[in-house]
Amino acid sequence: MTPTSLLPERAPAPVQPTARRRPLGALVVAVAILLGTPAAVQASYAEREDARAFAAEIAGRHALDAAEVERALAGARHDPEVIRLITPPARKGVRSWRSYRARFLDRTRIDGGMRFWREHADTLARAERDTGVPAEVIVAIIGVETIYGRNTGNFETLSTLATLAFDYPPRAELFRGELEALFLLAREQGRDPASYYGSFAGALGYPQFLPSSMRAYALDFDNSGAIDFESDPIDAIGSVANYLRAHGWQAGAPVAERARLSPATDAASLVTAGIEPTLAPAMLADNGVTTVDGRAAAAAATLVDLETPGADTEYWLGYRNFYVITRYNRSSFYAMSVFELAEALRLGRLVEEIRAERR
Template identity: 60%
Template sequence: MILSFARPGIALLTLTLSAYCSAAYFTDRADVQAFIAEVSARQGIPAAELRTALEGATPLPRVIELVKPPADPGVRSWQRYRSRFIDKARIQGGLSFWRDHQQAIADASARSGVPEEIIVSFIGVETVYGRNTGNFSALSALATLAFDYPPRAPLFRRELEELFLLAREQGHPVESYKGSYAGALGYPQFLPSSIRRYAVDGDRDGDIDLRNSPTDAIYSIANFLVEHGWVPGGKIVMPARIADEAQAARLVAAGILPSLDAASLQAAGVSSMLPADSNEHITFVDLVSPGGPTEYWLGFRNFYVITRYNRSSFYAMVVHDLAQALRSAKASAPARTANPR
């Protein structure tokens, strides 16, 4: 919704602000009423229960500004993006988190085949090990995006419905959930649908609590990756070189789903350590930094699985790089000794 501050629009501004302040901002609307009726019929949730919850939701124009893509995105920079996540503080924080939750991380890794450092890296990238889980009302954020942000309304309406189902299943008030501006929750920043499908009770206390239980988050991340096809012991990425930029662009255009093979890469002039007789399906990844060299990588099945968490090659690569930095730092850290008695 656009707020006009031009003098001729003062009356419109007043009306718009009044609408935002109305207790029935959502439930007075025909689209919201239709949503209530549809969800009630589909899920068996009383319409009055849905209506009461949405009457208590507050429109949050700020979340729309945060979720919208930049008006002038320019050229994305891999080096700038990477520097946001790979630094001394995040590595040291990761080592502390790893040490504090060593048993849960080791067990989740052994059960799933997902390396320990990958599990820790996800939590580091998403919330700096639980420090930044968000404090937006998930109900208000999802309602605002579901009904006031048309470009992605279908996604957020589904997640709003999932939030109501999650609250019923967990026995918590729907208004009690706090998270990011997009409605993502807890240490791993799962959307409600992902919590319902992939989250697990890692600490076995009878409650899945991704906001307060790092153990639940650890097991849930491992389970998410397994459910999306993680290959235990499989490669994630491998560096590559190519001189022909036109060929590189063609390979990148093949998409994020691994569909290339060793023969097609070699025919395009790609040089790598990939065996010529490899039968693995591969993604060709370019990491562009304006003013600097473009990095080329081969992404394997596990790279693709990481992108199911966030559908960005930059994201998948930074999870990989932080994991490698954590593993290296852990290996070189001095062994802890018992305090002398």
């Protein structure tokens, strides 16, 4: 299970107020009654048969106390804002790479990323040595996800996941699994399940891991005896690197290169081959696809199309490491934003080191 890759393609959430929020409880119920919301949504989750069956099921599977699970669910509240935010629009607008890119390739993330790298240089260097994942990629993911911890989300995770597990049929199975993982994570960490806060999709902390990903990939990278994604980024740095390594990151291999297409290239048919890099260099060359300087692709690749209305589409060769970034978020726009931010940070770091040597 990945941080967010089983969710619909998305952009990371905009910055939210830092104050933690809870669902509105009684007010929500009153509004639901006025609006004719189904009774199942109005009821406490502990009073609902589907939630009680869930409690019994995970209790039996994991030796949890079913009564304690039900008590926790009694404190969870349906949150209509969660449903609103996660529901895809009825009609999607035209995708724009330039608009998307501008959200993440800005001074806030570049300058903030340079400060973050300076502050945690030793930790990032250790993560890179241990996993082969470059420091700039780790920093870029944390920057795109949460602006280096500034925007970790203020939704109570128990209520968020209960809402999605029991009141959002399109992804109920996924979120029931995440709600189950939250109870197991809370037991492992000795915490109240209601003590977690995160995004409207249930993602947590600096790296925005879903609970199942925390359990599978999170590391106690500072050897403190506990994993902390909320107040210190050290564990997040190690965990992001570990996640990418576990999903097949190739140390020293390229991520992406700008592509050049011949006038005869059928770009659409190549793009539809999918995001996984399965197109051989020779096959791409035979179809008129090379790097901008005329070289063949460095390895098997995917052809990535970055569309902007009113502008020429950018085409890139995405290699295995590009695909690995999409395991974090199933979006070529997302992966390219991470890659370009990482490149900006790498070059900025190089300039800093050159200046330091000249002093």
